[in-house]
Amino acid sequence: MSQTNQPITYDDNNIFAKMLNGDIPYHKVYEDDKTLAFMDIMPQAKGHVLVIPKQKAVDLADLEAEYAAAVLMTCKKVMQAQRQVFEREGIIQMQLNGAQAGQTVFHYHVHLIPSSIHELGRHAATQVESDRLADIAKQLAAVIVD
Ligand code: AMP
Numbered sequence: 001m002s003q004t005n006q007p008i009t010y011d012d013n014n015i016f017a018k019m020l021n022g023d024i025p026y027h028k029v030y031e032d033d034k035t036l037a038f039m040d041i042m043p044q045a046k047g048h049v050l051v052i053p054k055q056k057a058v059d060l061a062d063l064e065a066e067y068a069a070a071v072l073m074t075c076k077k078v079m080q081a082q083r084q085v086f087e088r089e090g091i092i093q094m095q096l097n098g099a100q101a102g103q104t105v106f107h108y109h110v111h112l113i114p115s116s117i118h119e120l121g122r123h124a125a126t127q128v129e130s131d132r133l134a135d136i137a138k139q140l141a142a143v144i145v146d
Helices: 015-020 065-086 130-143
Strands: 028-031 035-039 049-053 092-094 110-113
Touching (some): 015 035, 015 049, 035 130, 049 065, 065 110, 065 130
Antiparallel strands (some): 028 035, 035 049, 092 110
């Protein structure tokens, strides 16, 4: 994993840009005109969701105000759905800025993880089968209030 301290420029071929372009599959939880929410393929707990803006931002420094607001509102919707589906109050909201912080995908994203900080699994470590992610995405999408 890169620990570089150098600023990173936006790469149009990053994995989340490819999702937004419809070039690679993902398990959608929610979408609106400014944001997309989908299942993390290597969850740190069951029900780990990522929320991204439809803006080319590497990290928080690049994020425009209207997209920042939209991401936060989508986070609220997803978190409420996670609380309902997993019957737990505790949801971690996490976001990494820069490789030095451990960021691995350089398109801004917020992690929403139904877990405790004391029980969090390893970051981007173990891939979960597509069928299981599809099932959870369906459950979450079904209870999201737009
Ligand atoms: P970060 O290290 O904060 O940039 O987080 C990137 C996240 O993206 C990690 O939690 C990865 O598990 C997740 N991830 C990487 N590739 C994919 C993918 N194809 N679909 C969904 N999540 C992914």
